[in-house]
Amino acid sequence: MRTWKTGITATTAFLTSSKSFLLQKPSFPIIHRMSSLSAENGSFQTLSAPAASRTNQPFRMTKKFCVIIMVNPDRQCKEFIESCYQVCAKDVHNHCLQDPETWHFTVCVDNLSFEEAESLQYLPGPLPDFHITGIIDWNHVVALKSDTDMSDVVNRLQGLKVNIDVNDLNQNLHMTIYKLRGRSGPAYKAKQIEFQRIKETADKVDLFGTAKGTKVILKEIGGCYSGSDGRFFRILYVE
Numbered sequence: 036m037r038t039w040k041t042g043i044t045a046t047t048a049f050l051t052s053s054k055s056f057l058l059q060k061p062s063f064p065i066i067h068r069m070s071s072l073s074a075e076n077g078s079f080q081t082l083s084a085p086a087a088s089r090t091n092q093p094f095r096m097t098k099k100f101c102v103i104i105m106v107n108p109d110r111q112c113k114e115f116i117e118s119c120y121q122v123c124a125k126d127v128h129n130h131c132l133q134d135p136e137t138w139h140f141t142v143c144v145d146n147l148s149f150e151e152a153e154s155l156q157y158l159p160g161p162l163p164d165f166h167i168t169g170i171i172d173w174n175h176v177v178a179l180k181s182d183t184d185m186s187d188v189v190n191r192l193q194g195l196k197v198n199i200d201v202n203d204l205n206q207n208l209h210m211t212i213y214k215l216r217g218r219s220g221p222a223y224k225a226k227q228i229e230f231q232r233i234k235e236t237a238d239k240v241d242l243f244g245t246a247k248g249t250k251v252i253l254k255e256i257g258g259c260y261s262g263s264d265g266r267f268f269r270i271l272y273v274e
Contacts, residue, residue, distance in 0.1 A: 091149075091152075091153070091267050091268070091269070092267075093149045094149050094267070095149075096148075097146045097147055097148050097151075098146070098147065098152075098255055098256075098267065099144060099145075099146055099255070099256040100144070100145055100146070100147050100152060100253055100254065100255055100256065100267070101141055101142075101143070101144045101145075101253075101254060101256055102141070102142040102143050102144075102145070102155075102192065102195075102251065102252070102253055102271070103139040103140065103141050103142060103251075103252050103254070104139060104140045104142060104162060104163070104188070104248045104249075104250070104251055104252075105138070105139050105248070105249050105250050105251075105252060105260075106138050106139060106140065106165060106210065106246035106247060106248055106249060107246065107247050107249050108138070108167075108244060108245070108246040108247075109244045109245050109246070109247065110244070111242060111243065111244030111245075112167055112179070112243060112244030112245060112246055113244070114244075115167075115179075115237075115240055115243050115244060116179075116212055118236055118240075119177065119212060119213075119233045119236055122232050122233055122236055123213070123229050123232070123233055124225070124229050127213075127225065127226050127229040128213075130216055130217070130226075131213045131214055131215060131216055131226060132212075132213060133211045133212050133213060133214055136260065136261075137260045138210055138211075138212075138246070139210065139252075139260070140165060140181070140208055140209070140210055140246075140248075142185065142188060142189070142192070142199070142204070142251075143189075143192075143195065143197055143199050143204070144197075144256065145195055145196055145197040146196070147196070149267075151194060151196065152253060152267055152269070153269075154194050155192070155193070155194040155195065155253055155269070155271065156192075156193040156194055156271065157191050157192055157193070157251045157271040157272040158190075158191040158192075158193060159191075159272065160187065160191055161274065162188075162247070162248030162249065162250075162251070162272075162274045163183050163185070163187075163188060163248045164183070164245045164246075164247050164248070165181040165183045165208070165210070165245060165246040165247075165248065166181055166182055166183050166245050167179045167180070167181055167210075167243035167244055167245060167246060168180055168181060168182050168243060169237045169240075169243060170233070170234050170237040171207075171209045172234075174215075174227065174230070175214070175215045175218075176209075176211050176213060176214050176215065176230075177211070177212050177213035177230050177233050177234065178209035178210060178211040178212065178213075179209060179210045179212065179243065179246075180208065180209050181208045181209065181210070181246075182205075182208075183205075183208060184201075184205060185201055185204050185205055185208065186201050189201055189204070210246060213230065213233065215227075215230070248274065249273070249274060250270055250271075250272060250273040250274065251270070251271040251272040251273075252268070252269070252270055252271065253267075253268070253269045253271055254266070254267070254268045254269075255267050255268070
């Protein structure tokens with residue numbers, strides 16, 4: 036009987052102590068995700084919680100992957116992008132906007148097995164400063180085009196099955212800021228009109244700035260850009 040009472044007392048003390056601990060404010064910082072345009076200096080400010088630490092699960096069949104370079108545009112480039120935002124109708128802007136936290140240049144797309152995806156490497160070296168030259172002449176996106184030579188980037192990628200045509204890559208190098216989502220119905224024409232208005236904005240601009248490469252990522256096509264959705268994701272290189 037005495038042992039039973041002692042056990043109850045110990046259990047009660049533990050639960051009371053645990054409740055007190057849970058009610059305390061955490062001592063670690065809480066990071067909130069935010070993408071905004073600062074009213075003070077006109078520059079984008081982005082804070083992101085890091086991707087969850089996890090182990091990529093093996094898969095049997097090959098999957099389609101893309102190798103991309105995430106970028107951070109300079110002030111001049113961001114100001115041009117903001118001028119594009121300002122001429123776009125609000126409903127089209129909200130529906131077609133490419134999240135600034137996903138801005139990137141695609142290097143290649145390849146079908147890889149799990150082993151190939153795990154072994155792909157990017158040899159250390161400086162990432163490009165993508166020189167922006169205007170808006171690429173495509174109907175389904177509003178994308179900034181670049182004349183940066185990607186030969187060095189391609190040479191640093193080790194383990195790909197696909198042979199990258201560097202000339203083709205250079206000619207089509209782009210960073211999407213708007214993408215046509217939903218290509219049917221009456222709203223489709225309205226989106227095309229807005230995209231054309233945005234492209235005409237570029238005709239009035241001489242300098243578009245640059246976008247600095249920050250990291251090289253391998254991810255599944257359609258997967259999250261942060262690796263937080265549980266699909267295969269690897270950061271190959273961070274500068």
